[in-house]
Amino acid sequence: MSRHLYSLIYLLLLPFLFVRVLIRSLKAPAYRSRLLERFGIQKPSAKGAIWIHAVSVGETIAISPLVEKLLAQGESILFTTTTPTGAAQVKQRFGDRVEHRYLPWDLPIFFDLFFSSHKPKLLLIVETEIWPNLLSTTSKRHIPIVLANARLSEKSFKGYSRFSELTEQALNSISLLLAQHEADSERFKKLGMPEDRLLVSGSIKFDIDIPDEQVQSGQAWKAAFARKVLVAASTHQGEDKILLDAWSLIPQDQRPTLILVPRHPERFESVFQLATGYSENVSKRSLSNPDSNIDIWIGDSLGEMFSYYAAADVAFVGGSFSGTGGHNPLEPAALGLPIVMGPSDYNFRSIISTLKSEGALVQVEDESELAEQIGRLLSQDNHTMSQAGVQVVEKNRGAMERLYQQVLKLI
The missing domain is CATH 3.40.50.2000 (Glycogen Phosphorylase B;)
Structure with missing residues (x-):
């Protein structure tokens, strides 16, 4: 499957994604908050920020020690999450020291709008969030991409293998992938991740910061x-x-x-x-x-x-x-x-x-x-x-x- 075909299918599914968010918001009203951000319409952030994406709570907690290190050396942080619980965790841990936005849905036009408001100097994605248009549009703007703490189970490997062309294109947009274990690294290589941009670094979840x-x-x-x-x-x-x-x-x-x-x-x-x-x-x-x-x-x-x-x-x-x-x-x-x-x-x-x-x-x-x-x-x-x-x-x-x-x- 090519990225263009993927984008067309995603566009056709978008109304269902929107309805799904509205349905979830009946039980969790926070899903209705800042809905325009999911279309890429967002308030500008500081130019040259380090952009960190963590899908939800666990990933946000895991990457928090790195965020603290970067803040301590004067870096600006743009932090995106997918879920409201992730957003709440960002707010609780960092307050106004970072800028939080929701990650747009994975269509090129939404990321064009996103990048009209944000000019990050690096994207760091926590764990295995392989969104083809996120990676492609970021790479085309010559922004380095790091996939950190990456893991890939045998089940996920089989799923990605079904769309080998799309997955390989996405992985080739990544500047550096740090896998948790050797087995994860081998699976990413089989999917097309260039070996010279692949390291095994262990799991950052062992580096727990206990308050x-x-x-x-x-x-x-x-x-x-x-x-x-x-x-x-x-x-x-x-x-x-x-x-x-x-x-x-x-x-x-x-x-x-x-x-x-x-x-x-x-x-x-x-x-x-x-x-x-x-x-x-x-x-x-x-x-x-x-x-x-x-x-x-x-x-x-x-x-x-x-x-x-x-x-x-x-x-x-x-x-x-x-x-x-x-x-x-x-x-x-x-x-x-x-x-x-x-x-x-x-x-x-x-x-x-x-x-x-x-x-x-x-x-x-x-x-x-x-x-x-x-x-x-x-x-x-x-x-x-x-x-x-x-x-x-x-x-x-x-x-x-x-x-x-x-x-x-x-x-």
Whole structure:
């Protein structure tokens, strides 16, 4: 498929994309905010800024240490995201120190409009966002493009291979691709990425920047609960019930406080209502502070994940029972939490495998095994397991500094 044919198909699908955003906005009104930005109609940013694109929350958190380094040396930052939750994370972390816009939909005319408002000197894309027109229009303006922390699962590789001509054209627009692992690098090479512009640098997600104030607030919450705490982080549809069922199987006198943190804000209220069917003592972050009477606490806030983890004794990481590949287990590992995950792990397979082999993470296949492992971890001393997670994170730091040095060469 040529890029022109891709653009035609994308144009025909655009009304459906627009309707999809409007439908999502019924549950998450932030999707209606600044809609013109998705068509490339945007307020100008500082000329010569470094443009960073991170699709959503996880990628924004991962790249934050680099943004801080660049800000400290006086660089201007234009930060684009795809989702409102990503935008909220940018606002919370950087305030007015960076300029945030939404990434336009992937049509040349929208990027022509985008570039009439912005004149960046470099584009850095976090992880594998291969949008053909984004890459082509940026490259044609002689703006260097870095694809950082890139990963490519076997499943994604097969998908991109179906459109080999389009994918190869897009990859050839990239100035430098930094792959997480050798296996990712090999897959990108097979798709047509020039080897002389390809490096293996490790995962920047090991270079976790843990906010001290969040750890302190989480520890204060833990003291207020006055009993063991289980956190279920970044849960997807269906996973909340699985966790609630597992929690309810734990004997009453050993049952921990359960903190449920849904991945998507539009689900906060429905998860709260679901939890009320399991206990009379249900509350949420926006409603009350922690206390010893609360059985289930809904984490209905953004940007406080480290606080939720710091309040816990055991962590379940979501997306692993919903078939969505799991979310990042390195955040609880860095805080020394024993980790439990379900069978779906393709987003973080290498990291999960490392944590498992070092004894820091338990992976379960079904709900009954989940309940069993949670009960076991809550009832035993987990010092060795906790230390293993911290050591895995510490041993693998360094990718962020390698990325920083490569960025300096290009600006």
